[in-house]
Amino acid sequence: MIDKIAWLHLVDGRILSTRSRGKDVYYLPGGKREPGESDAETLIREVREEVDVEIKPESIEPAGVFEAQADGKASGVVVRMTCFTASYTGALKASSEIEEITWLGYADREKVSAVDKLIFDHLHKAGQLS
Template structure:
């Protein structure tokens, strides 16, 4: 039986680079976001996770779904798949790392090998759309 890891991610691209974050104790960068809690909607998950991770408030009325991606990963159990529902949204506040996040960085397409397989699919689409340098 396969395991589905259901996540929601915030896609923030500025100047041809995408915002990525590295959680404390990990050596991998991810698109900011996280796992749904209980019966949360995508939007509720997105707002909560981004506030927790990057200390900014997303504007719910500006959220737009830009794609959903699925991929396995070498560090996951066999048959496990990560599903990442991706949204853009405007934000209020100043981007800053929280207690959960050790580092944030703006990645270009050249940084693609530094993110997990499901994030790489998003990088490919953003590159194809001319949004990622």
């Protein structure tokens, strides 16, 4: 099991997504926790590292947990994505290992990882992702 945290940031029916250098697939901002980190600490650190903004800790809200086959891993290796929404300060920009940030809609579902597809389906069904 790969345990990851993700930030769901939606604006006008589109969701913020990232693409790492050398990759073709888009992922939601976030990543793996470091030893001893809480979900909130992981979210804040990963979002700062990837898209160079500061999450407002008091605004963090749970948004669901999703599991699917992990991309690029052996069959049966599952990623569990614990998702949160949150407000932020700063200007979004690609940082660290991130080559590109973009806004994706439901029509872009085939460009994302397996677990992100489940999240896209959930958000689309809820009327949040167009």
